[in-house]
Amino acid sequence: MATATGLAAALPALPAEPPPDRVTNSYIDRLRERTARLRKLDDVLGGGDTYRVYLSEVQRTKALLRSRSFSDDSRRRLTLLIAEQAQQAGWAAFDAGHGREAASLYQESREFAREAGDGALYSNSLAFLAYGALAKDRRTAVSFAEESCTTITASTPATVRALLWERLAWTYAVDQQPVGTGRALHAARTALEEAPDGEAQPHWSAWVDQQELDIMTGRCWTELRRPLRSVPVLSSALSRFPNEHARDKALYLSWLAEAYLTAGEIEQAATTTRRVLELCTGVSSARPRRRLAIVVDRLRPYGDVAEVREVVDLADA
Template structure:
């Protein structure tokens, strides 16, 4: 009697793991970390790794985690078995009922730790699923934790930490709403979060929330509002370089929207100079994403808003190349690059980007990237100068989205 033949995807999982020299326990740890399932024991995942590699059942809820851990595309890793896009289950995000207070436990130091762990899980899941999918989960956490402060259902000694952790949850939730293009909700949430952070004395988080307000003002084309926020923060002084770089980026963008080219480019140059100092011990934990690629994005957008699309194209291209399709942010970079190529009439390269986007359409999801793609392809379809092949490909992408 011959043994059961393993599915090709199961063989691939074992091959990719062994290629990297990881044990099954290490694989389990990396899967857990990939989606921030901080409350899920590694041992329970470890037992499933064996079953998955032997093809006993398909790792449907963990397929995305495998793709992240290996740095591969799901479709490439699993072939025809790749699951359709679906939101993460609540059990995978939260791991237990502790954060939602469903088990009647007191709001103590362990509860505060659970909120902070869940905040990190939500950030990781945002990179995987995007704001539209993860926002309802984050809002559920925030709307459960926040009232506990008003009702004083907590141990007195954890008041400040609970306030700070809940303020951070509010910031994460506001970002997810922004990413999902739910701007009214984002605006309300960030104000609630900022009040909590200020009351907790968490100046680092309050600065992050102010940067969010400035970012949203720019998105809503309110540059004077964004400039008032950035000027107040920057003129207050005593900022570590990476935080200063972020606010100089926001300032540069605001000035570009207002048509002040010289001051806009000077602010962006100051951002680059501040970032060149590297990571410091005093940098807030949330500054991990403030890097050269982020500055390149802002410089590209500033050039575009100044009407300098020819200079914007290579900058958008550089940003897109840095995370080519590797995340939801990479897809937004592609959408912005496509917009720039259409502006300069580079139809050949625009068609290449549209074709690439067609292959990614199933993973773009709702939110800002999809909205910008729809806006640009609608313009292409209406543009009499666009070659018919480009218009046809754009129409195909519109239908896929």
């Protein structure tokens, strides 16, 4: 039986439905369904496994745009699909630690979203660019994130609004702006709470819910060294978070461990860090490994604590 990782590596080589000479809306609908199905791989696999899968989809759809005929409406919808696919491929590249490739794909997505006239995807490309820029240029990251939120309109779906606001909150938190962080988190929560019943949500943002927002809230307050705010919300949200999503749970638990450290709860921080190590082992993602290294280094001065010695030795091994 093939492993999930083996399946992901083989997917680009699997035959796709032969494209018609003239691309129709019904054919594009099938491509969109395929994109939505492949997106679910990101729930259980790291970017090191999925990047080639998603990049192959972008390249295949761009080839259609160059080589087939279609109506103006079909061309717009195909352009929109490329914008979606480029964002997913960019996210996988970012998760795998390929920052330059991720930024290039986000810029490409931005251009295709602008051409297709889709404000939501255009805004999301800016939010992704903000994420990618944070490590090296906080001012640029904040600028991208703020610009993404200025594009929100009354017609922007609730989950998209929440996603853009929470990503702005994150850039503010990393930039040590507590007031802006709190305002952005409030705006994100309001967007979800005031969502009209039955409002259609894009599949690429439909995962944004109250639990996701609680986790982002905890991460933000951890970055701002406010453990009394971060620990309760993170521990509650992560107690309900599925272990099957090992990469994301490991990543989020690393902020809980850091919050415990800030609060002086050394043993609890070490125990949580050990869980991070267990979850991210074997996951092809650079992000939880980077976070693990940060937390372990913060633990090292407490080597006289048995729980700390154990997890530091495990991490070093």
